[in-house]
Amino acid sequence: MNTTAEEHATRARTLDQIPSLDIDPFDDANLTDPQPLHAQLRDAGSMVFLSRYGVPAMARHAEVHAALRDWQTFSSAAGVGLDDLRYGERWRPSSLLLEVDPPVHEKTRTIMNGVMSLPAVGRMKAAFETEAERLADELVARGEFDALKDLAEPFVLKVFPDAVGLREDGREHLLPWGDMAFNSFGPRNDRFHRSTRTADTVRAWIFENSRREAISPGGFGAAIFAAVDAGRLDEDEGEVLVRSMLTAGLDTTVTGLGASILAFARFPDQWQHLFENPQLVRPAFDEVVRWASPVQTFFRTTTRETKVGDVVVPKDQKVLLFLAAANWDERVFHEPHLFDITRRTLGHVGFGNGIHKCVGQMVAKLEAEVVFNALLKRVKRFELLGEPRMHLNNTVRAYRHMHVRVEAR
Template sequence: MTVTLSPTSVVSLPDDPFTLENISNPYPLHEKLREAGPVVWLEKHGCYAVTRYEWVYEILTDFESYCSSGGLGPKDIRKEAEWRPPSILESDPPTHTVMRRGLAGVISPSTMRRLREQFAPFAEELAEEVAQRGTVDGIVDIAERYPLKVFPDAVGLRPDGRENLLPYGSMVFNAFGADNDIRSAAFAEGERVAAWVMDSCERENLTDTGLGADIWTVADEGRIEPQQATLLVRALLSAGVDTTIFGIGNTLYNLAKYPEQWEKLKAKPQLAKFAVDEALRVESPFQMFHRTTTVDTELGGVPIPADSKILLFMGAANRDPRQWGEDADVFDLDRNASGHVAFGMGLHQCVGQPIARTEIELMLQALAKRVDRIELTGEVTPWIHNVLRGFARLPLQLTPRS
């Protein structure tokens, strides 16, 4: 859809958040967009952009005016079909309500207690291994290895084919950004990868115990439809790997960058949950996605017509000095990071976030018991991704505790 804007209605900018430069280091652009106004118009992509915490929060919590069922990418999937059926991430009530209740019943407090016990041994084993090795890649050796082992086991996936999980997640999330070369590369083997994932979500291909089987039990009880069970297992697989890997890697990066914060965590491992939130805030794995307006609305005095796409920059909102203070770009365990929007907010806040939090927290606590210092030993390599923020390589030196 083409929207005609008067020069006085909104600031219009030519900047493209999906260039290699802005993906590798998004924060200068975030600052420019935040200071340009509460809402700006991105000329290249023909959409509005919102970067300030106040207005990102408002959009995330007002699902009636800013819907998810229009798709989290640039297309309005109510009018144009996308490459896969919409998941819980791209649904609104009443469909969303039914699916979320079904998933919330599976990821319960009792489930999380069981998963914590299930996840802890490998965190201890892996932390011991990397501490003794010393020179490691924080991504390949820790951030990827840990969730790619414990999470598929928890879902109940068969062992063969798990290498498809990362390519599948890359497809899902890259589709939330621009239709560019990055997205095209992510879809290079799309048909094969998507077929494996969808096949893996079927009841007969899951173990009898695990989150996948639990979701199918909800379907057996009539609380969700069988096709919704498949979609919910698929949603777990797409949302439960990539963002957790980036969450672990981004946290390790900040603890190495700010050694005084590692000293605090090492002295008090119970601070791990605060380290998780502060890292999610300052280096948000999920940087941006779209919402679609359902009515004519207004943000910060800027009128926005119905059926408009708005690109929400959660990564920018989580560093907004208006919300977090002038040192918003600094990782600080003494900061109260509650209220960050790295997992969304409101009705669509990530229902699986307790799993990701548990994984990151257990890994940090296991490392804190064994590692005296975490040091960067070279340049980090950013992961080139349309909407996720993380690193492809993170060279670290771990000094074991004596």
Template sequence: MPHTIAVPETDIDIFSEEYLRDPLPAQEELREIGPIVRLTRYDVYACARYEEVHRGLTDWQSLQSGAGVGLSDFLKERPWRPPSLLLEADPPRHDAPRHVGERLLSPRRLRGMQDEWARVAGELADEILGAGDAFDAVLDIAQRFPLRVFPDAIGLGPHGREHLLPYGDFAFNAFGPREGIVERLAPTMGPTVAWIDEQCARENLAPGSLGAEIWESADRGEIPPEQAPLIVRSLLTAGVDTTVTGIAAVLHALAGDRVQWRMLQEDRSLLPRAFEEAVRLESPVQAFFRTTTAPTTIAGVEIPAREKVVLILGAANRDPRRWDAPERFDLARDPSGHVGFGMGLHQCVGQHVARLEATVMLGALLDRVDGVDLAARPVRHLNNTLRGWDSMPMRAEPRRA
């Protein structure tokens, strides 16, 4: 039998307001305590180092998603909404929905949208910069651009789109404890959840849209009809909130850095790398949970069956055991292998959407300005799972003729 070691414990609260406002000091402490740590506040195991997080993301046989990727255990309690077929299901139930989602959101399929999305990005950049050199990177760009292009691609109508961001915010908050943020938001969510459910119905999706194609997949027998609205709902969540945070992360990383801004102006092939490096640095999704299916040994620690394990993606993406100078945004770095979009079977199906939206929006700005600077201290948005901002005031340096 393998030799197992005792697991260290800590009272660090990964859902406290202090942690959510600035998780980096606590994440460093968690990495140094050990490869596996017991969080006594929630009675769960935690991995904060890259190697163990990567193992947890790729070993779906031992660490399942079907019991919920948040703190709640779906084997013991009823989820607040039907579990996501893309995020909270394991093979074989996960296979067909995943195939449909990957086909619709593949890089090849999205290339057909690139020119139109670039046109919209240019219009938005002209609109913002036409009002002056001051703008808010979150409110004016990171939120507005995805809400202009992705709902159209899914096939949503023009009314009610203001529900998308609050819904996604609540969905990611719900991966944490029920008290605190979730408890405060839940009473306001009824109309938003009802609107989301309504949009996922076949009759409310535009013909030829991605959402309509999901229903057509059901018609062909690729998925059961009852799964179609659940997949539409998953795409609405996957394609908005993390994209908003990713776009803001790129602009935050480049603020005040004229050298790397100029590198991107001169070599647009670096745009995908800039986005991946920003995702590594900021990790829009900070953590997801798994549940052990049987007694499982990780880094010498034996974890019993039916135990929750939190994989702290943000800590792994800044692990100095994996990355040199991990706190620095560096276009010379190869960020491939970061776990900002997960890894393995449950890797984020919407990552190609986020990548395309971020690169075309950044490209539009590169065409028009010679750099951006923070005009005031950004305001962090507190969410149990996402790390982003409420506001990021900036000033743009006009492009030299």
């Protein structure tokens, strides 16, 4: 029997009629162990209201994936955090990659697609491999090391700033900068305020080293300023794009590499399978990103009244998207808690999706590839020495320490 428009309208629900949960996804307990919360959100419905922050949230893959692809309705231009960047005092300027929509986004994304094109990234491979081989030699000879402090952090803080064209001194400010930025996407809680205690010093270094005169030739930063010289960007836009790379290209990759070691330590058969099938190196990192979801959440803002299922969402409404929960949705991924490098990960949202999908993902995948290849030649097995210690952040599921022992091949 056909449903009439009147009957369909009566079934529509407003935000005050959907399941409401008085929970804080940004408290220590939920950031430390988010999966129980994510399961609760998926089970509650296609959309759930979080009364603590007055926002609806989506945690199922279908809705999250659709929202990420529909920039016309679920906009990034008001900021991808809880704060609406159109109003009030800002801690930081908007990202010209994450927090703009077309037509501005088309200009900056086109430029960055060229800056970080496959040939441009490929030119960085030899330098990345040299550093990965050096670290692998040193750490495997040691036998025990911290997968974060001894591997992921020094590797990323060497190769990516080199690729951008940053000077060597002062790079200790890069991770605090990213920590502040990703904390700012959540609420203004104690965690955010703690991360901004050194904001003036960190921000001053970042802004100074995002300028043309601080960038060495031959890297991603120089390519951005070449676009300025060609009249495709203003000078200040070039500086903002350099800062955007420094925000998005470090913390998440450090976390992704740390999560890779964790995954292979907990699922040793997968490391052996990768050794026997090295062509799976790139798919293996996609599975890491799905399984670990370094970026856990992002916000969007509705540009018009819209419907999600039978729920009517008003215009100018912040909506919280749980990327990590979507990546563990059993409706899409069979036994999602299992780390399986042969899994078909197509559709995972660990890099986002739609027009705002991570522009630097090829760089992150190359970094993972060279680290995996260097370790595959030397390491037979990883063993966790105790549980990893988390570094809690409002957006990124990060680690502080992860001590491991390796069995050499």
